[in-house]
Amino acid sequence: MSRENKILLGSLACGAVLVPGVLVLALRWPLWAWSLLSAGLLVGVGAYARQLLLLHRQRQLREALEVQQQRTAAPVEPEPEPARQQLVRNVSLPSSEPDYQFVFGATAWWRRPADAVGVGHENPAGLALDTLLSRAREITSVEHPGAADVVAHKLAGALGAVRRDPHGHVETWASEVVLVLSEQDTDRLHRLAEVRKDEQLWHRERDHERSKRAYLSEEVLRDTGSAVVWWLSRNEHDVERAAELIGTLAQLSAAANGTEIAEQFRHLVPSSRQAPFAGGLPFSQESLSFSGTLDSGQFFSYGQLAAAPGGLPEGAEHTAIDHVRGLIDELSTEGAGADRAQLATRLAALFDAAEQREFAEAIRTRFGTADAALPPQPRRSST
Structure with a gap:
């Protein structure tokens, strides 16, 4: 009421x-x-x-x-049909790397939707498997093959949800999902990873070596003063030893920069350690230089001597011969005439190879080896 x-x-x-x-x-x-x-x-x-x-x-x-x-x-909703299943094994699925494929396996489930209308599909099992594999392919195609374990869990979560095919004929899902990579591909990936790590380490070591070389050449051994300061910074309590090593550091600085020892430091370098050739070795015509005497410090390019009118200028031959004599005196044993003659013969052959035949003949005449036969020389490697 x-x-x-x-x-x-x-x-x-x-x-x-x-x-x-x-x-x-x-x-x-x-x-x-x-x-x-x-x-x-x-x-x-x-x-x-x-x-x-x-x-x-x-x-x-x-x-x-x-x-x-x-x-x-009100209409009564029809009950869905019982689900059916089928095992899927050893199906290849693409990865993000073109030459590597996953191996897929699962238990596929499907059924006709309860609200489906019209005639059903003639092959619902095939349609269900195709729908399931398409879903799996979309996921694996963007994943790296090295992460197969992680991708397997991701795939199991995605395929466990019930989905319909695009036309609504069947509902599909999957259980017991397995995703692996073949043993050969797994081994290749491990080897590639090792190579990449080794290559990265090698590049780091190379860059470190370049940095050290640049530091030594551009800062430490830029000149004799920089080399002395560098040595003192490491041995700041040993000043007397630094003074003794100035000649050695000057020689190292000149060698590092491809130059001659500075004039003010030459008296600190023993004469036996000063090469009579400005370039160090008499192989290139332009690099052959000679001084009037071993202690004179006046150098002449042999290319300039050869280009002078009438061949060697007046006095130039005597200057070069004196330099060669000093070299032979330094390298040969005192009183060993045979050694001096053989050394003079070898030097003359070197100048013949540099196309300075007049000077080579002068060496032979000066040291009495004009008729001496040069012993066979070993062939130098081009490397």
């Missing part, structure tokens, strides 16, 4: 009691008249209340019947 009906019935009941009382008092009726009128009115109010209650119950029953009819009219 609604709240409005309850208020109405309460008001009627109060009126059934109060109105007869007012009439009895106003008309001075006996008390039993009030009781009789009130009782009659209350009986009428009760009958009316009963009628309202019946109407309320009928309304509830009618609403319940309508709800029941609506539930009965």
